[in-house]
């Protein structure tokens with residue numbers, strides 16, 4: 001059996017305590033990465049158990065607490081990673097939030113928050129990681145988009161807009177960072193079974209919920225691990241001629 005190896009690599013993941021970020025972090029540890037540097041809002045029980053699992057898989061672990069859309073947190077995340085391991089191979093900009101609101105009920109505060117957390121964190125992660133990678137042999141940046149960034153989404157206007165922005169940032173980064181040996185790609189998942197989806201679906205009436213689920217040709221939600229598999233592909237040399245791509249992981253849903 002062929003397996004993709006991340007041996008010796010150092011990987012950073014934002015928003016990694018739970019959900020898709022956690023699955024990506026553990027996938028990198030399973031693939032043998034040396035260092036796993038993760039961020040989340042706080043070192044809670046989920047983050048503690050991630051540390052345990054990652055270390056049991058043989059990865060060295062570093063945690064940076066704080067808001068990924070805050071400049072100080074992101075500087076610290078990259079600087080402490082570089083200081084601990086002297087390298088940074090893969091940056092996964094995963095942290096994100098979603099709200100469930102139609103256009104008329106979306107407040108200015110909702111809009112600002114979603115755009116800030118989703119897009120600004122991605123911009124900062126790309127900027128600081130690239131700053132380090134360009135002088136240290138290149139690397140891979142993986143951004144968390146969404147099918148909502150391609151189709152406009154169904155959840156709220158700010159969410160789809162933020163993810164469309166991330167897809168544009170991915171293309172811009174790919175074109176301009178190639179010269180430093182840095183590839184930039186995005187994941188564009190559909191409906192993936194995490195707390196974010198549980199929260200969003202909790203507000204739907206049965207008919208709307210049925211409509212959402214029946215729009216998935218494979219007739220099920222995806223798992224965080226199915227997204228993590230694609231992250232591993234982008235992080236490895238298996239995807240060496242791919243940059244600027246946003247890959248849909250949607251069970252066949254295209255709209």
Ligand SMILES: NC(=O)c1ccc[n+]([C@@H]2O[C@H](COP(=O)([O-])OP(=O)(O)OC[C@H]3O[C@@H](n4cnc5c(N)ncnc54)[C@H](O)[C@@H]3O)[C@@H](O)[C@H]2O)c1
Pocket residue numbers: 014015016017018019020021039040041066067068069094095096097098117144145146147188189190191192193194195196197
């Ligand atoms: N679940 C889905 O169906 C789905 C689909 C497409 C894209 N996504 C994207 O995947 C990413 C992860 O989503 P998830 O479903 O795992 O969500 P989740 O809510 O289960 O987990 C998100 C994690 O990010 C952390 N986080 C939130 N805001 C943060 C911030 N400002 N700074 C640092 N950490 C922060 C949370 O504490 C949590 O640990 C998000 O960017 C989301 O938009 C999810």
